[in-house]
Amino acid sequence: MNSNNGKRFLPEGKHLLMGNVAMAEGAISAGLKFFGGYPITPSTEAIEHIAKRLPEVGGCCMQMEDELASINAVIGASLVGAKSMTATSGPGLSLMTETISMAANLEIPFVFCDVQRVGPGSAGPVTDPHHNDIGLIRFAGHGEFQVIALAPMNCQELFDLTITAFNFAETYRCPVFIMSDAYLGHLHEVVNIPPKEEILKRVIKRELPEDVTARVYSYKDRETGEYIIPKAPIMGTDYCPGIFLHMPHGPEGLPTPKPLEFMEMMIEKIKSNINKISMVDKHKLADAEIVIIAYGLPVRTSYRAVEIARNEGIKVGLLRLITVWPFPDDIVKEAVKDAKVIIVPELNYTGVIAEQIERVKKPTTPIIKIGKVGEFHHPDDILKVIREVAK
């Protein structure tokens, strides 16, 4: 399975790729070895492309009988040491949540690409975007645990952030989500593929630790209080906890009868590393009176809106969240500290992230949500609000 015949990397340079394909290529560059999927609009192109590409690099792509089987096969493959992922959409995600909980419990690393579509239900305009799963994946499943979610905004980022997602999965051993959507997945854009040496330098490999008798699960260092996250266990080697593989484990990395300690470890191992995980883009924020906070597709229109508004002399800035979960509380708090108004353009009606911002902003700062479902924001939609509040 480890054959590397040079087909793993696309040739260096510019390629015109579809979003789902760019994501797939990013995964293969990151060393994807197993993909279990089930066709669902709008993520189907991912499994189609991977079915063609993965056997070329000695990996395995399986179209399973349903979403439940595909995510469980992904977990199984990850348990024996293959980097694995799945791609699906909202209805598939809701089926898979049970297993996502199990993966979080056992600290099995895997990457999940969610190409979001209009929901709820499985009918309707399924080829239109709707950032509706962003709330579901915060605690994707039963039990409490922390996931990492990344929100790309173009095909280049779908490629790059997929590699980052695999690295996060290997490092923090939690479910990592790439929150794509129907427009982004079907968008064709130029993707600049870096030389393979550069990609290889970035990729964190799945390998055995030097000491295979070491503790397998994350634990809290008694002296420093830091969380140490060891490499993921690999079944079929000596680095496998045998009978303890399925048990909830506490801050010592050993089975515990106290669920509270287990929950604390589950969440704090990610939260204590939030500075390394949080990625944001601060665009003209320094003197901004009006702050736009966005993630995913609305960022593209927000950039344009900021540019036009700045030309008109309105002091507006943009905070772009690349990492959506864990929510970067401190960064957002700092960014909206001096803001007069916060504008949150989101591709959903509820405003899931707006609610999070409400939690960290000053109580007096007003927050304006611009919700859209099934369609893109036009820069004018945001500009109209900016001009109104700047009056």
Add this chain to the structure above:
Amino acid sequence: MSDIAPMFPNEKPEHPYLKQSYGGKIFGNFASLFCGGCGYGIIGQIFTRVFEDEKLDPKLHPTIIGIGCYSQILLLVHEASQKVLALHGRAPAVATGMKMANPRMKPIIFSGDGDCLGIGGNHFIHICRRNVDCLIMIFNNSIYAMTGGQGAPTTLYGAKSTTTPYTMFENRSDGVKLALAAGAPYVARTTVAHPRTLMKYFRKALKHKGTSVIEIITPCVTYFGRKNLDSLGAEYLGGKGEKMDTGGRMIDWIKRNSVRINQAKFMTEEELFNKYVIGEFRYEPKPEYSGEYAKIQKIAMGGK
């Protein structure tokens, strides 16, 4: 008293398999977590025996355990085997992922009747259809015992359970017929009352490359036996039965209620109603999934 796990230290014989059993290794005279009369101890012992006698490589034979009473079997079976507790019904899917990520492995799946024929029926059908190299053991005790005796897809017609207090009226599902229809190349059924046959089938399945399905009829005294009469399966005789409230009575009932496949050919539908047909139903090796996928990989890589 079984000699693999005696109740009292002074009874303890030096048994070679006891050292290999996880419970035995840690607790010495550890008996088991199962109720009196349960058949899972027998299965755990047989697994340990075969694992030890065949000198199976624990790294290449991961054990994937579903959800049911038998989930506790991981305390009884060979300590070296690497075990993973899958979600309810999803063990075949986990095994598929493992096998495809490391084709040298041969996963062994412990699954129950509710696990494999109820919630995980779809995964069971498709692992048989794909012919992924693995061994599926379905422990059929005709009841959902872990949750307290609810009706299962395999509960016999006319039996009582906590969710069918006025007798079961649904048709029962037959794991062997399902596996045969789905195309599993090796299908057999036996009972814990026939342990040597079970060992024989187990060894054969280990040597067979492809999906092997072995359904094992086991007794559940606590939730099935105490509620039901031993006239189940012999309705055509019209007699009144007795409660099967001991392990002995249940094993007796299982023996009486199972019919060998060669005898079953000469019996009528009515006589076979509510009976367990035991034996080997099919042994026709055919191309295995991971081997076929390796060919696809070769084509994709540009070879021939």
